[in-house]
Amino acid sequence: MPQMNADPLQDPALLRRLLRAKDRMDAASHEAWPVQRLAEVSGVSQAHFARSFKQAFGIPPHRYLLTRRIEQATTLLRDTELSITEIAFATGWESLGTFGRTFHDITGCSPSALRHEARGKVQQLDRVPACVLKAAQRPDLTIAVLEKRRRKAKGTTPPSTKEVQ
């Protein structure tokens, strides 16, 4: 069917294929996901992929990938003894500096602070399936990281509150 702004609902068959790209990022968020690779998974052109994905899921594909990497890093910080450097590389970052900065921008605290805090908390959540819980604790990245960083620098946002409960 033709592309129409009047009809915001995308074709279910296209959505199913876009979901497949999202699933693939979920399964291997530490890998590199250039648009070409994602577009191939979804069977759409590179030119249409990013726009279609954002229309479907409300977030650009690479920002989505970022939320998954942060989610994965958070889990590893909480549940393993891996060093922060190991976690940075295991979750797909190419440098420790970028990881630390991005992690802080998104969650409002450093990886080591989050690890410390997570371990102090009494977990009441052990009756929720772990994989569902993990997804529920994904950061809600509604604005670009750079925008978040900019706003914070200008003091236009309140001090970062934790985005996950």
Next chain:
Amino acid sequence: MNQGINVVGLYVDNQDEALAFYVGKLGFRVHTDVRNGPYRWLTVQHPDQPSFQLGLFMPGPPIHDEATARTLLAMVAKGAMPPLVLEVADCRARYAELRERGVEFTQEPVERFGSFDAGFRDPAGNGWKMIQAPKNAA
């Protein structure tokens, strides 16, 4: 008689495909498959759970108008429906078996505190978690 939840339904985009998936691949059984004109009431059961039916329902007239049916199918196709959980005795063995049958896995088995979980989707987009409880769990 037993009281309790008897049927819970999923929306699927194609009931024949759903049947082939839930029965042919997952090993469920057909409980009811009845048609009334274009309407088809189709439920399946897990072989170990005779008191519970999983409905595989196709949105559309006369229950839904076209636009509503389309919205429901779009939500399923983008994976927006609630998670479903399938409990298994051996997550890794089931994973290998189902993968061999062509089930679309979204997550390989992962161990967390003695429990294993994996993820897959049905052809329509409904997402399942496949969970093996820890050995010492009550």
